[in-house]
Amino acid sequence: MGATRRDAGGSPAGRSRRALAGAVAAVLAVGGYVALDVVDVVPGVLTLDSREEAPPPSARPQDGDGTDVDGGALGVEPGGRETLVPLAALSSSAPAPTTAGLTATLGQALADPALGPAVGMDVRDGLTGERLLDHGAQNPLTPASTAKLLAAAAISRSTDPATTFATRVVAGAGGGDVVLVAGGDTLLSPGKGDLGSVAGRAGLRDLATQVAASLRAEGRARVSVHLDDTFARGPALAPTWEPADVGLGLVGPVTMLGTTDARALPGHPAPDDPALHAASLFAAELTRAGITVTGGPGRRAAPADAKELGVVHSAPLVDVLALALDESDNTLTESLARSAAVTTGGVAPGSDDAGSTTGFPAVADWVRGRLGESGLDIRHVVLVDSSGLSRATRAPASVLADLLVGATTGADPRFADIVARLPVAGLTGTLDDRFLGSGGRDAAGIARAKTGTLTGVHALAGTVVDADGRLLVYAVLADRAGGTPQARAALDSVVATLAACGCR
Known part of the structure; x- marks a missing residue:
């Protein structure tokens, strides 16, 4: 799984970086990450530095341990205030690094013992897609x-x-019944919704208020609440997942209905039945709205022609998907993949409570097949689930680079919108506490990446701008690596080396 998600608070520096990251995300969401755009604007748009023009890190005054004397690497002014300043504009005529230059420059970083003996890396020109470095990139x-x-x-x-x-x-089949129908939103607020948020955009309190008004208009003040979660029903947990990961809150039951208070978080496991938990919260909100609710919620399918009493809508899919990647949320990713597979007809809805037709392998096969239909070389891709939590999943670095090149060249504009919101080194998401040491600082505020972390497995795949202003795509995987802190630092160093060199 990716680097574990952290609480919203964290350290003061972390909170400050996340606040700044909100401004970055807002800018990125406007334009996407297509080649036609990046000619004029640097991916990531902003970097952490306190000066008008950010000189390369090698040109900044440093003290003995490599820390910027003026705090520039962390974007801290002498008075202690973090700032964001635009980088120089990208140019389509910026020279691309050469294969010989990259091989010579990255050789030592890729040979770091912390990465182990099985390392694959692919470096591509972000504007043309040309492969610039193949270091075991074809190895699954x-x-x-x-x-x-x-x-x-x-x-x-x-x-x-x-x-x-x-x-x-x-409305249920009986005059005193109402049915809560799941539709794929697992990020419902347990109370009032927040239109400015992705998690919690729709709220159960808002839904209950609508339903209470509809019931009162019909002269009804007493109902029982039922749950219909037949949409894309499937098994809650993959058999290939470690029970300890579930117990630690690194992944939770995959459902089509859930609330933000029931998300699986590190140290905070999800309830066994998030959908029924949501139904109970809805019943409580309905009571709060003045409707008497009898009994506890149970499962019952909604009538096909039932009258709608209320509805709330999630944030757009693109925002929810970006959040899943930013936080490396295993459960949310699996839910989105299952929903898409069923909705598009790629996977038949579950025919029984076990949901055999919507199991994790079936949805993973849909993901793989959809990518193959789009022209991706999937011959060496083995997917056991859709989140990467299963160790039996295999993919070459070249496949990840192929996907990212589709985003940066404009060939895949929808995916470009997702890539534009990948975590930023040292600022956001699963990278908010990475690239801050001396070995990774050259890429802080510049590199974007999706992280990957399992015991002994570490990966980064994303984009970076090198010292000559050239947009590069990279994917680096190490699946026989050493300890987590050492392996992460080694990977950060690889990307920082790529950012700092012209490599010509």
Whole structure:
């Protein structure tokens, strides 16, 4: 899985970086990450430095341990305030590095013992897609959560990015029944929704308020609440996942209905039945709205022609998918993949409670097949699930690079919108606490990447701008690596070396 998600608070520096990251994300969301755009604007748009023009890190005054004397690498002014300043504009005529230059420059970093003996790396020109470095890039390796890029590409290529997930309440078959119908939103607020958020955009309190008004208009003040979660029903947990990962909150039951308070978080496992938990919260909100609710919620299919009493909508798919990658959320990624597979007809809806037809291998096969139909070379791709949490998943670094090149060259504009919001080194998401040491600082604020982390497996795949202003795509996988801190630092150093060199 990717680097574990952290609490929203964190350290003061982390909170400050995340606040700044919101401005970065807002800018990136406007333009996407297509080659026609990056001619004029640097991917990532902003870097951390306190001066008007950010000189290369090698030109900054440093103290003995390599830390910028004026705090420039962390974007801290002498008074202690973090700032963001634009980088110089990209030019399509910026020279591309050469294969010989990259081989010579990256050789030592890729040979770091912390990465182990099985390392694959692919470096591509972000504007032309030309391969510049092939360091075992064709070898299938365990990609960990960088496999989420495969799922994200398949989903974005198959579904309108503006699609929202509707959570509805309809009248039941009996006069005193209402049915909460799951529609794929697992990020419902347990209370009032927040239109400015992705997680919690739709709220159960808002839904209950609508339903209460509809019931009162019909002269009804007493109902029982039921749950219909037949949409894309499937098994909750993959048999290839470690039970410890579930117990630690690194992944939770995959459902088509859930609330933000029931998300699986490190140290905070999800409830066994997130959908039923949501139904219970809805019943409580309905009571709060003045309706008497009898009994506890149970499962019951909604009538086909049932009258709708209320509905709320999630954030657009593109935003939810970007959040899943930013936080490396295994559960959310699996839910989105299953929903897309069923909605597009690639996987038949589950025929029974076990959901055999919507199992994790079936959805993973849909992801793989959709990518193959789009022209990706999937001969050496083995997907066991859609999140990369299963160790049996295999993919070459070259496949990840192929996907990213489709985004940077403009060949895949939908996926470009996703790539434009990948975590930024030292600023956001699963990279908010990376690239801050001396070995990775040259890429801080410049590199974007999807992370991948399992015990002994570490990966990064994303984009970076080198010292000559050339946009590069990279994917690096190490699936026989050493300890996590050492392997992460080694990977950060590889990307920072790529950022700092012209390599010609």
